[in-house]
Amino acid sequence: MSHQNCRHLLGSLSDYVDGELADEVCAEIDRHLEECENCRIVVDSLRKTIYLYKVTSGPPSVPEEVRQRLYLSLDLEEFIERKANSEMGKA
Amino acid sequence: MNQEKRVEEFSLEALRAGNKAEFARLVEAYSGVIYRLALKVVEDPQDAEDVLQETFIKAYRALPNFDGRSSLSTWLYRIATNEALMTLRRRKSASVANTISIEEPSPNEDNEQEPIQIVDWCCLPETEMMSAEARAYMEKAIETLSPALRTVFLLRDIEGLSTQETAEVLNVSEVVVKTRLSRARMRLRELLSEYFGERAARRSTPEGENS
Ligand SMILES: [Zn+2]
Numbered sequence: 214m215s216h217q218n219c220r221h222l223l224g225s226l227s228d229y230v231d232g233e234l235a236d237e238v239c240a241e242i243d244r245h246l247e248e249c250e251n252c253r254i255v256v257d258s259l260r261k262t263i264y265l266y267k268v269t270s271g272p273p274s275v276p277e278e279v280r281q282r283l284y285l286s287l288d289l290e291e292f293i294e295r296k297a298n299s300e301m302g303k304a
Numbered sequence: 305m306n307q308e309k310r311v312e313e314f315s316l317e318a319l320r321a322g323n324k325a326e327f328a329r330l331v332e333a334y335s336g337v338i339y340r341l342a343l344k345v346v347e348d349p350q351d352a353e354d355v356l357q358e359t360f361i362k363a364y365r366a367l368p369n370f371d372g373r374s375s376l377s378t379w380l381y382r383i384a385t386n387e388a389l390m391t392l393r394r395r396k397s398a399s400v401a402n403t404i405s406i407e408e409p410s411p412n413e414d415n416e417q418e419p420i421q422i423v424d425w426c427c428l429p430e431t432e433m434m435s436a437e438a439r440a441y442m443e444k445a446i447e448t449l450s451p452a453l454r455t456v457f458l459l460r461d462i463e464g465l466s467t468q469e470t471a472e473v474l475n476v477s478e479v480v481v482k483t484r485l486s487r488a489r490m491r492l493r494e495l496l497s498e499y500f501g502e503r504a505a506r507r508s509t510p511e512g513e514n515s
Contacts, residue, residue: 273336
Protein backbone atom coordinates (compact mmCIF):
# COMPACT_ATOMS: atom_id res chain seq x y z
CA MET A 214 0.00 0.00 0.00
CA SER A 215 2.95 2.34 -0.41
CA HIS A 216 2.21 3.10 -4.02
CA GLN A 217 1.08 6.69 -4.33
CA ASN A 218 -1.79 5.76 -6.58
CA CYS A 219 -3.14 3.18 -4.16
CA ARG A 220 -3.33 5.63 -1.30
CA HIS A 221 -5.04 8.13 -3.52
CA LEU A 222 -7.75 5.64 -4.46
CA LEU A 223 -8.46 4.24 -1.00
CA GLY A 224 -11.17 6.67 -0.03
CA SER A 225 -13.06 5.89 -3.25
CA LEU A 226 -13.15 2.12 -2.99
CA SER A 227 -16.33 2.04 -0.92
CA ASP A 228 -18.16 4.12 -3.52
CA TYR A 229 -16.52 2.04 -6.20
CA VAL A 230 -18.01 -1.23 -4.96
CA ASP A 231 -21.38 0.51 -4.73
CA GLY A 232 -21.03 1.60 -8.34
CA GLU A 233 -21.59 5.20 -7.28
CA LEU A 234 -18.59 6.81 -8.87
CA ALA A 235 -18.43 9.04 -11.90
CA ASP A 236 -17.43 7.11 -15.03
CA GLU A 237 -13.96 8.65 -15.24
CA VAL A 238 -13.06 7.82 -11.66
CA CYS A 239 -14.45 4.35 -12.04
CA ALA A 240 -12.41 3.81 -15.20
CA GLU A 241 -9.32 5.09 -13.43
CA ILE A 242 -9.80 2.54 -10.66
CA ASP A 243 -10.48 -0.23 -13.15
CA ARG A 244 -7.19 0.57 -14.88
CA HIS A 245 -5.33 0.63 -11.60
CA LEU A 246 -6.79 -2.68 -10.46
CA GLU A 247 -5.58 -4.35 -13.62
CA GLU A 248 -2.01 -3.65 -12.70
CA CYS A 249 -2.11 -3.64 -8.90
CA GLU A 250 -2.70 -6.90 -7.14
CA ASN A 251 -2.73 -5.38 -3.67
CA CYS A 252 -5.62 -3.10 -4.48
CA ARG A 253 -7.40 -5.98 -6.18
CA ILE A 254 -7.17 -7.92 -2.94
CA VAL A 255 -8.45 -4.96 -0.96
CA VAL A 256 -11.42 -4.52 -3.30
CA ASP A 257 -12.23 -8.25 -3.30
CA SER A 258 -12.03 -8.52 0.46
CA LEU A 259 -14.05 -5.33 0.86
CA ARG A 260 -16.79 -6.79 -1.31
CA LYS A 261 -16.62 -10.05 0.57
CA THR A 262 -16.84 -8.26 3.91
CA ILE A 263 -20.00 -6.43 2.92
CA TYR A 264 -21.45 -9.59 1.43
CA LEU A 265 -20.77 -11.64 4.56
CA TYR A 266 -22.44 -9.09 6.80
CA LYS A 267 -25.43 -8.99 4.50
CA VAL A 268 -25.98 -12.72 4.32
CA THR A 269 -25.38 -13.39 8.00
CA SER A 270 -27.53 -10.56 9.32
CA GLY A 271 -30.62 -12.75 9.24
CA PRO A 272 -34.22 -11.81 8.55
CA PRO A 273 -35.85 -9.04 10.55
CA SER A 274 -37.70 -10.66 13.39
CA VAL A 275 -38.78 -10.14 16.97
CA PRO A 276 -38.73 -12.97 19.51
CA GLU A 277 -42.32 -13.90 20.35
CA GLU A 278 -42.12 -12.84 24.03
CA VAL A 279 -40.61 -9.51 23.03
CA ARG A 280 -43.37 -9.05 20.52
CA GLN A 281 -46.04 -9.83 23.13
CA ARG A 282 -44.59 -7.32 25.56
CA LEU A 283 -44.34 -4.74 22.79
CA TYR A 284 -48.03 -5.06 22.02
CA LEU A 285 -48.88 -4.83 25.70
CA SER A 286 -46.77 -1.72 26.16
CA LEU A 287 -48.57 -0.13 23.23
CA ASP A 288 -51.98 -1.12 24.49
CA LEU A 289 -52.51 -3.24 21.38
CA GLU A 290 -53.29 -6.58 23.08
CA GLU A 291 -56.31 -7.13 20.89
CA PHE A 292 -54.03 -7.36 17.83
CA ILE A 293 -51.44 -9.73 19.26
CA GLU A 294 -52.84 -12.80 17.59
CA ARG A 295 -52.74 -11.46 14.08
CA LYS A 296 -49.47 -12.77 12.75
CA ALA A 297 -50.48 -13.03 9.13
CA ASN A 298 -48.51 -9.95 8.12
CA SER A 299 -45.53 -10.58 10.30
CA GLU A 300 -43.44 -11.78 7.39
CA MET A 301 -43.96 -8.56 5.51
CA GLY A 302 -40.69 -7.15 6.71
CA LYS A 303 -38.89 -9.76 4.67
CA ALA A 304 -40.13 -8.49 1.34
CA MET B 305 -35.90 -3.71 0.36
CA ASN B 306 -39.21 -2.68 -0.93
CA GLN B 307 -39.90 0.15 1.41
CA GLU B 308 -41.84 2.45 -0.83
CA LYS B 309 -44.28 -0.30 -1.52
CA ARG B 310 -44.78 -0.96 2.16
CA VAL B 311 -45.37 2.68 2.90
CA GLU B 312 -48.16 2.85 0.39
CA GLU B 313 -49.91 0.08 2.21
CA PHE B 314 -50.62 2.32 5.15
CA SER B 315 -53.28 4.93 5.46
CA LEU B 316 -51.60 8.05 6.77
CA GLU B 317 -54.99 9.45 7.52
CA ALA B 318 -55.89 6.54 9.79
CA LEU B 319 -52.47 6.61 11.42
CA ARG B 320 -52.68 10.33 12.12
CA ALA B 321 -56.15 9.86 13.57
CA GLY B 322 -54.76 7.32 16.04
CA ASN B 323 -56.47 4.31 14.48
CA LYS B 324 -55.21 1.37 16.53
CA ALA B 325 -55.75 -1.33 13.94
CA GLU B 326 -53.73 0.60 11.40
CA PHE B 327 -51.04 1.32 13.96
CA ALA B 328 -50.89 -2.37 14.84
CA ARG B 329 -50.25 -3.11 11.16
CA LEU B 330 -47.41 -0.60 11.17
CA VAL B 331 -45.95 -2.22 14.28
CA GLU B 332 -46.25 -5.66 12.73
CA ALA B 333 -44.52 -4.53 9.55
CA TYR B 334 -41.63 -2.66 11.13
CA SER B 335 -40.96 -4.16 14.55
CA GLY B 336 -38.67 -6.79 13.02
CA VAL B 337 -36.32 -4.37 11.32
CA ILE B 338 -36.39 -1.93 14.22
CA TYR B 339 -35.55 -4.67 16.69
CA ARG B 340 -32.73 -6.03 14.53
CA LEU B 341 -31.24 -2.56 14.20
CA ALA B 342 -31.62 -1.79 17.91
CA LEU B 343 -30.01 -5.06 18.90
CA LYS B 344 -26.98 -4.38 16.74
CA VAL B 345 -26.56 -0.82 17.93
CA VAL B 346 -26.98 -1.40 21.66
CA GLU B 347 -25.79 -5.03 21.75
CA ASP B 348 -28.04 -6.01 24.58
CA PRO B 349 -31.43 -7.75 24.28
CA GLN B 350 -33.03 -5.90 27.20
CA ASP B 351 -31.88 -2.49 25.98
CA ALA B 352 -32.93 -3.39 22.44
CA GLU B 353 -36.40 -4.26 23.69
CA ASP B 354 -36.62 -0.93 25.49
CA VAL B 355 -35.58 0.85 22.31
CA LEU B 356 -38.21 -1.07 20.35
CA GLN B 357 -40.97 -0.13 22.78
CA GLU B 358 -39.89 3.50 23.09
CA THR B 359 -39.71 3.83 19.33
CA PHE B 360 -43.32 2.84 18.80
CA ILE B 361 -44.60 4.67 21.87
CA LYS B 362 -42.99 7.85 20.55
CA ALA B 363 -44.16 7.15 17.03
CA TYR B 364 -47.75 6.73 18.17
CA ARG B 365 -47.62 10.03 20.04
CA ALA B 366 -45.99 11.86 17.15
CA LEU B 367 -48.08 10.43 14.32
CA PRO B 368 -50.81 13.11 14.48
CA ASN B 369 -48.08 15.58 13.53
CA PHE B 370 -46.29 13.38 10.99
CA ASP B 371 -45.89 15.60 7.95
CA GLY B 372 -45.06 12.88 5.46
CA ARG B 373 -42.01 14.68 4.15
CA SER B 374 -39.92 11.60 4.77
CA SER B 375 -41.27 8.10 4.32
CA LEU B 376 -42.75 6.31 7.30
CA SER B 377 -39.88 3.85 7.38
CA THR B 378 -37.21 6.58 7.38
CA TRP B 379 -39.12 8.35 10.11
CA LEU B 380 -39.34 5.21 12.25
CA TYR B 381 -35.66 4.46 11.69
CA ARG B 382 -34.86 7.97 12.84
CA ILE B 383 -36.80 7.62 16.09
CA ALA B 384 -35.25 4.20 16.71
CA THR B 385 -31.71 5.32 15.95
CA ASN B 386 -32.04 8.30 18.28
CA GLU B 387 -33.38 6.06 21.01
CA ALA B 388 -30.56 3.58 20.53
CA LEU B 389 -27.89 6.29 20.56
CA MET B 390 -29.44 7.79 23.65
CA THR B 391 -29.25 4.41 25.34
CA LEU B 392 -25.55 4.20 24.53
CA ARG B 393 -25.01 7.70 25.83
CA ARG B 394 -26.77 6.92 29.11
CA ARG B 395 -24.80 3.75 29.50
CA LYS B 396 -21.56 5.55 28.84
CA SER B 397 -22.21 8.37 31.28
CA ALA B 398 -23.28 5.82 33.86
CA SER B 399 -20.03 3.90 33.58
CA VAL B 400 -17.25 6.35 32.90
CA ALA B 401 -17.24 10.10 32.89
CA ASN B 402 -16.30 10.52 29.28
CA THR B 403 -16.16 13.95 27.78
CA ILE B 404 -16.04 12.85 24.17
CA SER B 405 -19.45 13.14 22.59
CA ILE B 406 -20.80 9.92 21.19
CA GLU B 407 -21.69 11.62 17.93
CA GLU B 408 -18.10 12.53 17.27
CA PRO B 409 -16.04 9.92 15.56
CA SER B 410 -13.10 9.20 17.82
CA PRO B 411 -9.89 10.87 16.65
CA ASN B 412 -8.58 7.64 15.16
CA GLU B 413 -11.61 7.20 13.01
CA ASP B 414 -11.30 10.62 11.54
CA ASN B 415 -8.35 9.53 9.49
CA GLU B 416 -8.53 7.35 6.49
CA GLN B 417 -6.68 4.31 7.64
CA GLU B 418 -4.38 2.57 5.26
CA PRO B 419 -5.08 -1.08 4.71
CA ILE B 420 -2.60 -3.16 6.62
CA GLN B 421 -4.03 -6.57 5.99
CA ILE B 422 -3.51 -7.47 2.37
CA VAL B 423 -4.33 -11.12 2.37
CA ASP B 424 -6.43 -12.91 -0.14
CA TRP B 425 -8.93 -14.86 1.94
CA CYS B 426 -11.78 -14.85 -0.49
CA CYS B 427 -10.95 -18.47 -1.46
CA LEU B 428 -12.07 -19.77 1.92
CA PRO B 429 -15.18 -21.96 1.71
CA GLU B 430 -18.37 -20.17 2.70
CA THR B 431 -19.12 -22.73 5.38
CA GLU B 432 -15.97 -21.63 7.15
CA MET B 433 -16.75 -17.96 6.69
CA MET B 434 -20.20 -18.43 8.14
CA SER B 435 -19.36 -20.69 11.05
CA ALA B 436 -20.73 -19.76 14.46
CA GLU B 437 -17.26 -18.69 15.50
CA ALA B 438 -16.83 -16.48 12.45
CA ARG B 439 -20.20 -14.86 13.05
CA ALA B 440 -19.34 -14.14 16.67
CA TYR B 441 -16.12 -12.54 15.50
CA MET B 442 -18.00 -10.42 12.97
CA GLU B 443 -20.38 -9.21 15.67
CA LYS B 444 -17.43 -8.26 17.83
CA ALA B 445 -15.89 -6.41 14.92
CA ILE B 446 -19.00 -4.24 14.58
CA GLU B 447 -18.81 -3.46 18.29
CA THR B 448 -15.38 -1.91 17.82
CA LEU B 449 -16.86 0.75 15.55
CA SER B 450 -17.84 4.05 17.12
CA PRO B 451 -21.63 4.55 17.31
CA ALA B 452 -21.38 7.08 14.47
CA LEU B 453 -19.74 4.60 12.09
CA ARG B 454 -21.75 1.64 13.35
CA THR B 455 -25.14 3.23 12.73
CA VAL B 456 -24.22 4.24 9.18
CA PHE B 457 -22.95 0.76 8.40
CA LEU B 458 -26.04 -0.92 9.85
CA LEU B 459 -28.48 1.37 8.08
CA ARG B 460 -26.76 1.16 4.71
CA ASP B 461 -25.41 -2.36 4.54
CA ILE B 462 -27.71 -4.32 6.84
CA GLU B 463 -31.01 -2.48 6.58
CA GLY B 464 -30.43 -1.59 2.96
CA LEU B 465 -31.31 2.10 3.19
CA SER B 466 -30.05 4.39 0.45
CA THR B 467 -27.43 7.04 1.12
CA GLN B 468 -30.13 9.68 1.04
CA GLU B 469 -32.40 7.82 3.45
CA THR B 470 -29.51 7.21 5.83
CA ALA B 471 -28.64 10.90 5.70
CA GLU B 472 -32.24 11.73 6.57
CA VAL B 473 -32.32 9.25 9.45
CA LEU B 474 -29.12 10.60 10.98
CA ASN B 475 -29.67 14.20 10.03
CA VAL B 476 -26.29 14.51 8.37
CA SER B 477 -25.25 15.20 4.78
CA GLU B 478 -24.92 12.46 2.17
CA VAL B 479 -21.19 13.18 1.99
CA VAL B 480 -20.89 12.42 5.70
CA VAL B 481 -22.81 9.17 5.21
CA LYS B 482 -20.47 8.09 2.42
CA THR B 483 -17.35 8.99 4.36
CA ARG B 484 -18.49 7.17 7.47
CA LEU B 485 -19.62 4.17 5.47
CA SER B 486 -16.25 3.99 3.79
CA ARG B 487 -14.43 4.10 7.11
CA ALA B 488 -16.71 1.55 8.71
CA ARG B 489 -16.37 -0.87 5.80
CA MET B 490 -12.61 -0.45 5.54
CA ARG B 491 -12.20 -1.05 9.23
CA LEU B 492 -14.38 -4.15 9.14
CA ARG B 493 -12.48 -5.37 6.11
CA GLU B 494 -9.31 -4.94 8.07
CA LEU B 495 -10.62 -6.92 11.03
CA LEU B 496 -12.11 -9.68 8.89
CA SER B 497 -8.90 -9.95 6.89
CA GLU B 498 -6.98 -10.43 10.09
CA TYR B 499 -9.29 -13.22 11.13
CA PHE B 500 -9.93 -14.98 7.83
CA GLY B 501 -6.46 -14.33 6.47
CA GLU B 502 -4.99 -16.39 9.24
CA ARG B 503 -7.36 -19.21 8.42
CA ALA B 504 -6.62 -18.98 4.72
CA ALA B 505 -2.90 -19.16 5.46
CA ARG B 506 -3.37 -22.18 7.69
CA ARG B 507 -5.22 -23.92 4.92
CA SER B 508 -2.49 -23.39 2.40
CA THR B 509 0.27 -24.74 4.61
CA PRO B 510 0.31 -28.51 4.24
CA GLU B 511 0.84 -29.18 7.96
CA GLY B 512 -1.98 -26.92 8.97
CA GLU B 513 -0.11 -25.97 12.08
CA ASN B 514 -0.78 -22.71 13.78
CA SER B 515 2.09 -22.52 16.23
ZN1 LIG C 1 -2.90 -0.24 -5.86
